[in-house]
Amino acid sequence: MSDTYTLYNPTVMDHFMNPRNMGDLKDADGVGEVGAAACGDIMKISLKIREGRIEDARFKTFGCGSAIASSSMATELIKGRTIEEALNFTNQEVVQALGGLPPVKIHCSVLAEEALKAALEDYVKRHPEHAQVAAGAEPVTA
């Protein structure tokens, strides 16, 4: 029946049906949970960060199919990136990687960006020694 659901393209459907990186990280270094003003979706992203680089990411999402797909794709995209790179992450990357979202669902990708930023802020606040990284300086090795 999936081909009859015309709202979403096959990539979005794949990430909705088989979400990547779903769950929580037990000893996460940064956790962000945000709600979308537009529709009430809620998205939580947990990060494992080692030596200034995102080693692992997990998500949990209360929301529609494209919200789940957006968070799945966002966690896939950010794994392996440095904090600095991740701070420059935008929702457009999610939209592009998903092969597009219906206009009314673009806010889902924005929420994924916000959840990631919230998780990074959390990390930086817990690890003040990395504040400079967030400000754009070279990574400081501990």
Place this chain on the structure above:
Amino acid sequence: MEQQKVYYFDNNATTRVAPEVVDAMVPFLREYWGNPSSAYAFGAQVHGHVEQAREKVATLIGADPREILFTSCGTESNNSALQSALVTTGKRHVVTTKVEHSANINFGEHLEKQGFEVTYLPVESDGSLDLHVLEQSIRPDTAIVSVMYANNETGVIFPIEEVAAICRSKGVLSHTDAVQVPGKLPIQVKSLGVDFLSLSAHKLHAPKGIGMLYVKRRTRYSPYVIGGHQERGRRGGTESVANIVAFGRAAELAMATLEDENTRVRALRDRLESWILTHIPNTIRNGAREPRLPNTANIAFDFVEAEAVLMLLDQVGICASSGSACTTGSLDPSHVLSAMGVVPMRARGSVRFSLGIYNTSEDVDYLLQHLPRIIQRLRDISPLNPEHPDNDRYDIEAARRKHEEEMASVKE
């Protein structure tokens, strides 16, 4: 189009066209395609079939055939009734409810833009209407009170007889949108006492594109669609003959299936609903248990979002719906559930199952076999759970505050 087996639980959205109805209408597409207004026999002969259909539809609601006006759909019927009341009375105020079909809410907003005033009555948490509030809302300049007969999302039935009585005592016209009712409850317009009543044929196993407005004898009527002499000058436009014939046949069938709908279908609905409420934790019925349409169950699945549920149901061929959110392209939760005070998180996780005469016990088994797994799967993905501080009071601001507090506590 490839068609695999569909398990259809969305009969309040539309219904399968009955094979008997197709059989009745096809001759008017293949052979008798003349215009009923034509002078020659080939056209004029279909006129009699239109009038027979009118009699059948009149019988369905206990009306006189002259009180039946064929329209293109339920929306047109509703618009026509309100428009007529405003024109014939010259008054400026309309009373309706917050839980009408969105088409009617939108028409109310359209009237407001034109300078009319509309009062949208609130409902109780079980979806019922406070008649005292309704009575108080009627003003000297009120033209008409329009209250739906049964709610399409929850199935909650409104006391139309009492609404009409209040309107009569105040000298105000009354209208009811009864599109969800035929075949499910007996309708007798004379005892209801309303001035206008709307029906839509595709809700009772006839095709889309045909509706009806009942206009009580001696109630003044001003046409909405202006054109030819059709419908005794009350609705212009060449009659949609095949659809009208279909509507007539469907009206006959609806009277015949009334009992099945109220016994067998009701039992299927009750089994479906009570199984879900007992076997899937954190579920709750939206709306009063009774009085309610025998086919409708609206259930909130906490911590999950309805569109995701519907997509996973769709994957296994099950059709259901939600009045809410993203499915319709709008991002707001159902206006009906919101008016009932259902919290946003719960409203967004509400799914409507509406059954019909073609549903079988096996259909319900199939649904109940798949549903728990689907809900569990989405609950595993969801950050919300019974322990979540925001759960049933979840709102965006709470999430923001929580986030800020967490940030602050980490800082300390």
